[in-house]
Amino acid sequence: DTAVSQTPKYLVTQMGNDKSIKCEQNLGHDTMYWYKQDSKKFLKIMFSYNNKELIINETVPNRFSPKSPDKAHLNLHINSLELGDSAVYFCASSQEYRAAEAFFGQGTRLTVV
Amino acid sequence: EDKVVQSPLSLVVHEGDTVTLNCSYEVTNFRSLLWYKQEKKAPTFLFMLTSSGIEKKSGRLSSILDKKELSSILNITATQTGDSAIYLCAVREGGSEKLVFGKGTKLTVNP
Numbered sequence: 001d002t003a004v005s006q007t008p009k010y011l012v013t014q015m016g017n018d019k020s021i022k023c024e025q026n027l028g029h030d031t032m033y034w035y036k037q038d039s040k041k042f043l044k045i046m047f048s049y050n051n052k053e054l055i056i057n058e059t060v061p062n063r064f065s066p067k068s069p070d071k072a073h074l075n076l077h078i079n080s081l082e083l084g085d086s087a088v089y090f091c092a093s094s095q096e097y098r099a100a101e102a103f104f105g106q107g108t109r110l111t112v113v
Numbered sequence: 114e115d116k117v118v119q120s121p122l123s124l125v126v127h128e129g130d131t132v133t134l135n136c137s138y139e140v141t142n143f144r145s146l147l148w149y150k151q152e153k154k155a156p157t158f159l160f161m162l163t164s165s166g167i168e169k170k171s172g173r174l175s176s177i178l179d180k181k182e183l184s185s186i187l188n189i190t191a192t193q194t195g196d197s198a199i200y201l202c203a204v205r206e207g208g209s210e211k212l213v214f215g216k217g218t219k220l221t222v223n224p
Contacts (some may be wrong), residue, residue, distance in 0.1 A: 104155040
């Protein structure tokens with residue numbers, strides 16, 4: 001069973017489109033995250049949710065909106081996609097907000113053309 | 114400014130060599146330091162070091178935290194081609210509780 005799963009794994013779309021990436025974890029964790037990894041492999045946090053509540057919101061354009069319907073899911077919606085949004089987006093979860101390691105999903109490679 | 118700095122950025126060695134990867138950090142309220150290995154896809158967790166656990170070992174991999182020097186090293190002995198990956202260091206800072214990642218060290222182990 002996959003602990004943290006993201007869909008889709010690959011996403012190719014045109015500039016200006018709106019797209020969503022879904023994430024689900026079956027680990028019973030309370031905290032979930034979205035990270036962006038750029039072409040230079042630099043991982044940077046975007047958002048963090050704890051028990052469906054937004055905890056961290058880094059300096060991310062308003063076009064990015066996370067949604068957490070329950071603590072096992074954290075989806076990422078992106079409006080008006082731009083070329084610079086091309087990256088690999090990783091979802092992750094951890095046991096609790098303050099502790100322990102984060103477990104990562106397999107990533108979603110987004111390519112905006 | 115970068116809060117977590119890894120060095121070297123890339124490293125090429127031969128099988129059997131021993132390597133040491135470095136991570137230095139600058140955060141106001143340190144909670145823990147984590148090492149991850151990233152091959153083709155998701156980063157996978159290796160170690161977590163805290164004030165109460167400054168040294169960890171698992172097989173050929175070991176890691177030490179130096180809280181005085183605000184740094185950590187990851188050692189890999191008798192390297193194998195399967196060790197080729199990007200090794201990421203991350204620091205969790207108190208307050209924001211964010212995991213802040215370094216830019217990684219790309220390790221290539223040649224046969």
